[in-house]
Amino acid sequence: MRILQINSSQRRAASQSTRLATRLVERLRDVDPEATVFVRDLAADPHPVLDEAALGALFTPAAQRTIEQAQRVALDDALIDELKAADIVVLGVPMYNFGVPAQLKNWIDAISRAGVTFRYTANGPEGLVTGKKVYVAVTRGGLYRNTPADTQVPYLKTVFGFLGMTDVHFVYAEGLAMGAESEARALAAAHEQIEEAVAA
Ligand SMILES: Cc1cc2nc3c(=O)[nH]c(=O)nc-3n(C[C@H](O)[C@H](O)[C@H](O)COP(=O)(O)O)c2cc1C
Numbered sequence: 001m002r003i004l005q006i007n008s009s010q011r012r013a014a015s016q017s018t019r020l021a022t023r024l025v026e027r028l029r030d031v032d033p034e035a036t037v038f039v040r041d042l043a044a045d046p047h048p049v050l051d052e053a054a055l056g057a058l059f060t061p062a063a064q065r066t067i068e069q070a071q072r073v074a075l076d077d078a079l080i081d082e083l084k085a086a087d088i089v090v091l092g093v094p095m096y097n098f099g100v101p102a103q104l105k106n107w108i109d110a111i112s113r114a115g116v117t118f119r120y121t122a123n124g125p126e127g128l129v130t131g132k133k134v135y136v137a138v139t140r141g142g143l144y145r146n147t148p149a150d151t152q153v154p155y156l157k158t159v160f161g162f163l164g165m166t167d168v169h170f171v172y173a174e175g176l177a178m179g180a181e182s183e184a185r186a187l188a189a190a191h192e193q194i195e196e197a198v199a200a
Pocket of ligand 1: 009010011014015016017018093094095096097098099139140141142143176177
């Protein structure tokens, strides 16, 4: 069993989402002590943005790429290989300005590759990253669960589903900026949700 942990908070030391993701991984390893863990920390190791040069590299046939283009594509390849090798993916995702952190978007842009992680067929799109369980710990200063302002959860469900990952569990820690009591309640609730998710 291989677990891939993706940390997307840009607060490396004090991050609540990283702590919750780490807790999820610990509990998954309690269930399967043989499980190996690979941590991809997008704060320590930010992935480059999908810019014009990157698009040019991706759309150039491999044999015709310059060294720089091949190096750029190889960075994305590494993330795709990590994802494909994993049986379980655990993400820590803070809300930043009503969306996911830009670094997580860069990771999603890197792993979404036509013909490799999804393809279009006569019946529509088909995700090629199948057979994985995904756990996402989302953290927010305010309260947005099940409201139209929660763009993160529908977005992540859509993009993971598109790539073939349909078994996705969300753990919420909300109201973290609404005072000490609210924060303590939110974290206790998140730990309960972790237990439920791991037992499911
Ligand atoms: C740049 C930035 C933007 C944020 N935007 C929002 C927001 O739109 N809504 C919200 O509820 N909380 C927002 N927050 C609060 C964070 O979601 C909250 O503090 C969360 O716990 C941060 O995750 P972390 O502890 O893993 O770093 C923001 C925090 C930062 C640093």
